[in-house]
Each structure stands twice: as structure tokens, then as C-alpha cells.
Amino acid sequence: MREELLTVIEKNSRIDLKELAVILGVEEIDVVNEIAAMEAEGVICGYHTLINWEKTSIEKVTALIEVRVTPQRGQGFDSVAERIYKYPEVRSVYLISGGFDLMVILEGKTLREVSTFVSEKLSTLDAVLSTATHFILKKYKDHGCTIGQKKEDEREMITP
Amino acid sequence: MKNPLSEAVVHIKPSGIRKFFDIVSEMNDPEVISLGVGEPDFDTPWHIRDEGIYSLERGRTHYTSNSGLMELRQEVCNYMYRKQGISYDAAQEVLITVGGSEAIDIGLRALINPGEEVLIPQPSYVSYEPCAILAGAKPVIINLKAENEFRLTAEEVENAVTDRTKVLILPFPNNPTGAIMERKDLEAVARVAIEHDLIVMSDEIYGELTYKGKHVSIASLPGMKERTVLINGFSKAYAMTGWRLGYACGPAAIIQQMMKIHQFAIMCAPITSQCAAVEALKNGDDDIVEMCTAYNQRRRYLLNAFREMGLECFEPYGAFYVFPCIRQFGMTSDEFATRFLAEEKVAVVPGTAFGESGEGFLRISYAYSLENLKVAIGRMDRFVKKLRAENEKGQS
Numbered sequence: 150m151r152e153e154l155l156t157v158i159e160k161n162s163r164i165d166l167k168e169l170a171v172i173l174g175v176e177e178i179d180v181v182n183e184i185a186a187m188e189a190e191g192v193i194c195g196y197h198t199l200i201n202w203e204k205t206s207i208e209k210v211t212a213l214i215e216v217r218v219t220p221q222r223g224q225g226f227d228s229v230a231e232r233i234y235k236y237p238e239v240r241s242v243y244l245i246s247g248g249f250d251l252m253v254i255l256e257g258k259t260l261r262e263v264s265t266f267v268s269e270k271l272s273t274l275d276a277v278l279s280t281a282t283h284f285i286l287k288k289y290k291d292h293g294c295t296i297g298q299k300k301e302d303e304r305e306m307i308t309p
Numbered sequence: 310m311k312n313p314l315s316e317a318v319v320h321i322k323p324s325g326i327r328k329f330f331d332i333v334s335e336m337n338d339p340e341v342i343s344l345g346v347g348e349p350d351f352d353t354p355w356h357i358r359d360e361g362i363y364s365l366e367r368g369r370t371h372y373t374s375n376s377g378l379m380e381l382r383q384e385v386c387n388y389m390y391r392k393q394g395i396s397y398d399a400a401q402e403v404l405i406t407v408g409g410s411e412a413i414d415i416g417l418r419a420l421i422n423p424g425e426e427v428l429i430p431q432p433s434y435v436s437y438e439p440c441a442i443l444a445g446a447k448p449v450i451i452n453l454k455a456e457n458e459f460r461l462t463a464e465e466v467e468n469a470v471t472d473r474t475k476v477l478i479l480p481f482p483n484n485p486t487g488a489i490m491e492r493k494d495l496e497a498v499a500r501v502a503i504e505h506d507l508i509v510m511s512d513e514i515y516g517e518l519t520y521k522g523k524h525v526s527i528a529s530l531p532g533m534k535e536r537t538v539l540i541n542g543f544s545k546a547y548a549m550t551g552w553r554l555g556y557a558c559g560p561a562a563i564i565q566q567m568m569k570i571h572q573f574a575i576m577c578a579p580i581t582s583q584c585a586a587v588e589a590l591k592n593g594d595d596d597i598v599e600m601c602t603a604y605n606q607r608r609r610y611l612l613n614a615f616r617e618m619g620l621e622c623f624e625p626y627g628a629f630y631v632f633p634c635i636r637q638f639g640m641t642s643d644e645f646a647t648r649f650l651a652e653e654k655v656a657v658v659p660g661t662a663f664g665e666s667g668e669g670f671l672r673i674s675y676a677y678s679l680e681n682l683k684v685a686i687g688r689m690d691r692f693v694k695k696l697r698a699e700n701e702k703g704q705s
Contacts, residue, residue: 153602156602157606168610171609171610171613172606172607172609172610172679173606173609174605174609302350304346304348304350305330305346306330306333306334306341306343306345306346306656307326307329307330307333307343307345307346307656307658308326308330308345308346308347308348309324309326309347309434309435309436309484309662
């Protein structure tokens with residue numbers, strides 16, 4: 150049940166528990182217990198809403214920052230990653246294989262705010278060797294959802 | 310002027326589906342929700358579409374061999390072996406057709422001599438009976454029963470067989486009932502088919518959509534491959550209805566005669582569809598699982614909703630249809646569907662569109678998103694309550 154449950158709520162975390170139990174073909178109490186267990190185990194880390202900010206009057210800028218760092222003795226990349234992810238404006242931090250080490254996703258109100266963060270906070274960390282900042286110009290698809298398009302049902306109304 | 314028309318064609322009844330289609334079209338009302346569609350709501354998975362596009366870019370725009378691209382026939386054979394353990398010869402025993410529907414038509418034409426009988430279990434897909442008539446056969450209808458969950462029993466076949474019976478059509482998983490045939494059911498029917506030397510035309514277009522164990526093909530049972538024309542296609546399993554691509558597998562002697570009709574009538578199935586289908590068979594197994602899981606969730610949702618409404622419905626384990634019984638309201642299927650459409654703006658198909666034994670039932674498709682189904686079920690609940698109130702008033 151766990152895998153199918155996760156697949157459903159990954160796409161729709163607002164689904165009613167009773168309905169979730171029905172479509173999975175199990176008892177409601179089992180769904181409640183399983184979700185509670187996964188929350189406790191840290192399998193489920195949170196419930197979020199996918200927002201197209203462009204449709205609001207709120208300005209947001211998102212940047213992907215490639216960061217090259219010197220690993221720390223005994224701690225590898227973890228301690229520098231921690232110093233970075235503790236900033237609330239940092240949305241995500243990933244350790245990456247290939248030409249650089251950390252991918253930092255940053256959200257700010259303006260370009261200036263983001264670049265200030267990079268030049269004053271990020272680049273000045275001892276372990277950071279270099280950064281390359283890429284601003285997101287347009288989001289086409291996020292979290293598996295195509296942004297901005299609603300698909301019409303083009304099928305005939307009745308077919309055999 | 311002479312009568313310009315063929316008597317045989319004129320005498321064929323128009324599809325019961327068509328009538329409802331016309332009513333819905335005339336309404337032209339954006340409020341109408343349809344649960345009347347017999348095709349997946351998913352778009353064809355992108356990697357399959359991409360392969361079609363790529364084939365066009367490479368200029369693959371010509372005829373293929375009459376039987377279909379060898380590569381595709383080979384993939385069909387691999388698929389049949391992988392899923393059903395049946396070995397077919399790609400050169401002689403596989404024919405790529407324009408949808409499963411073409412395979413039904415040319416299959417019957419290749420098998421039937423005038424006056425021979427074709428057993429057609431109903432409720433079932435709308436094309437078997439007219440295709441049998443056009444092939445010169447006498448259709449013999451077997452009315453499937455709700456108490457058997459609309460499965461076909463050996464006894465029903467036995468009772469319908471005469472010395473003129475040539476073909477048994479086996480339409481499972483079934484449209485419109487959602488019924489399946491499990492191994493034990495098939496074994497019983499296979500015994501009768503062998504005893505009476507029947508050819509089985511097994512339409513397994515919904516074979517990938519089952520919710521109680523894996524689909525079993527009758528052709529995989531001992532002694533059946535040599536007397537079975539297995540029809541399948543890409544429409545339902547891979548959400549490829551508009552590509553119009555299906556296939557038939559069977560004994561070389563039959564397939565080669567079908568190929569003869571196909572080569573004169575059609576030449577070959579569209580090459581773009583065939584190229585895309587190769588990709589579907591090679592890399593599409595995961596897509597099937599994903600879509601099947603979604604259908605199963607909706608199926609459970611509907612069954613539960615009907616139970617809560619007090620609507621009698623056997624549990625269907627195949628295709629994407631449920632077939633609830635509406636006899637308790639004292640209306641015909643047609644009356645119910647017509648009023649439901651007029652008063653609640655939900656389109657469903659009366660069971661009678663698929664044969665007289667569909668009387669008292671509705672075909673409800675769950676090839677719709679859960680959100681859509683929820684709205685429709687809300688309206689249905691309201692409608693059912695209204696009908697009950699009317700009936701009580703009528704009695705008092």
C-alpha cells in the first residue's frame with residue numbers, strides 16, 4: 150500500500166482520507182496509521198502547494214547556483230552544505246556529481262537581493278572556491294506539472 | 310432509378326451509441342459531463358509519440374509490407390511470448406491492422422461461408438454482429454447473465470451450438486460490462502470449442518486492463534492456439550486510439566487469408582503508427598502499469614459510490630467500465646439515460662446499445678479523472694434520490 154499511497158499523495162496531498170482509503174481499497178484507519186508512520190519515519194517530510202507566482206502580484210526571483218567547494222576534513226561536504234542551507238532564502242541544496250559540487254536553489258524578491266546574497270554570504274565562505282549563478286527566466290514544468298496550460302478533453306462525448 | 314443501396318447494409322441497425330451521441334451533440338451544452346467515452350483519457354505516452362514524430366522526420370512516409378513492418382510483427386511476437394507464453398511466427402502468424410476493429414471485420418470475412426453461424430455473447434462491443442452479417446454469417450446471440458457476472462459459461466456455448474456453428478466470439482475483458490474470464494472459465498469454454506470444432510475469435514483489446522490477476526488468453530490453453538484468432542491492439546493498453554493500430558495473431562492459414570483481404574482493402578496500416586507502436590511494445594510496459602493503477606483507483610471509487618447510493622453493481626475486474634443495474638427504478642436503460650442527461654447533464658450509455666441483454670443496465674466509463682468522476686457521481690446521487698422520491702410518491 151505504501152508505494153501506491155505515496156504516488157497518490159505526492160500529486161494530491163489534499164485528498165480526503167476517506168476517499169484515499171476507497172481508491173486504494175483499504176480501511177481508512179489503515180491509511181491514517183500508515184501516513185502517521187511515514188511522517189514519524191521521515192518518509193513524508195512535508196506537504197506543499199505548487200504556486201505559479203507569476204500569476205500573482207508578488208515578485209519572486211529564483212536562481213540556480215553552481216558552487217565549487219573544498220571538502221572539509223572528516224566531514225566531506227556536509228558541514229559546508231549545512232552552513233549554506235541554514236539561510237532561509239535557500240530553497241534547496243543538492244550535492245552533485247560532475248563539474249561542480251553543490252547545487253543551491255535560491256529564492257529572493259529581486260535580482261539585487263539574490264546577487265547580494267551570493268557575493269556577500271555565499272562566496273565569502275572559506276570553503277567556497279567559486280560560484281556561477283543562473284537566473285530562471287521562465288518555468289515550463291515544475292514538480293511534474295506543466296505550468297500555465299490547462300488541457301481540454303478533446304474526445305468525442307460518446308464512443309463505443 | 311434502381312435502388313442504389315445494398316439490402317444487407319440497409320438492414321443493419323444503426324449503432325445504439327450513435328443515437329445518444331446525436332442527442333448529446335445537439336444539446337451542445339458545456340455543462341454536460343460525459344461518462345460515455347470508450348477510450349482512455351490519457352494521452353499517448355510521450356516517448357511513443359516522439360518515436361512517431363522521429364519516423365516522420367526521417368522520411369518514413371511510405372507503404373510498409375502488407376502484413377506490417379517486420380520489426381513490429383517481431384515485437385508483437387515478443388510481447389505475446391512475454392505476457393502469455395504463446396509463440397507466434399512473425400512471418401506467417403501476425404497481421405498488423407487498422408485498429409482491432411479491422412481485424413474483427415476481415416477475420417470474420419476470412420472465416421465465414423454463407424449461412425454459417427457465429428456465436429456472439431452480448432452485451433458486447435457493437436461491431437461483432439454487423440460484421441458477422443456483412444460476412445454472410447448468421448449471428449447467434451448468447452445473452453450473458455448478471456448472476457454469472459456477465460462471464461460466458463460452457464453451458465451457454467453448448468446450448469447455442471448447432472452443426473452450422475463456425476466461430477465463437479470471445480469478447481473479454483468486456484466492453485461494456487467490465488467482466489473478465491479467468492483461467493477456469495476459459496478452460497471450460499475451450500473444452501466446448503474443441504469438442505465442437507469451433508474457431509474462437511478472442512478480442513483481447515482490454516487484456517492489459519485487469520484488476521484481479523493477469524489476463525489469460527484462451528490461445529495459451531492447450532489445443533487452442535491452432536483454433537484461435539487473437540485480436541489485440543494499441544488503443545487501450547497504450548492510450549493510442551487515434552493512431553488506429555491493432556493486430557491479429559493466429560494460425561498461418563487464417564492469417565494469410567485475412568492478409569489477402571487487408572492487402573486489397575487497406576494495403577497496409579499507417580507507417581507512422583507502426584513506428585510508434587514498435588516503441589510502445591519495446592519500452593511501454595511501465596506506462597501500462599501506471600495507467601492501470603489509476604484506472605483501478607477510479608474503479609474502486611465508483612464501486613464504492615454506487616454501493617453508497619444503493620445501486621446494485623457486480624464488481625467488474627477488467628477494461629474501464631462499470632455496469633450498474635437500474636431496474637429498481639422501474640425504467641428502461643434508455644429512459645434512465647435520457648432523463649439523466651436531460652435533468653442532470655451527465656451522459657452515460659444505456660446497456661441496450663450493446664445488445665438486448667444490456668437492458669436494465671448502464672455503461673459507465675471511468676476513463677475520466679477522479680475530479681470529473683466526483684462531479685458526475687454527485688449529480689447521479691441527486692438524480693437517484695429524486696427518482697426514489699418520485700416512486701414513493703407514486704405508490705402512496
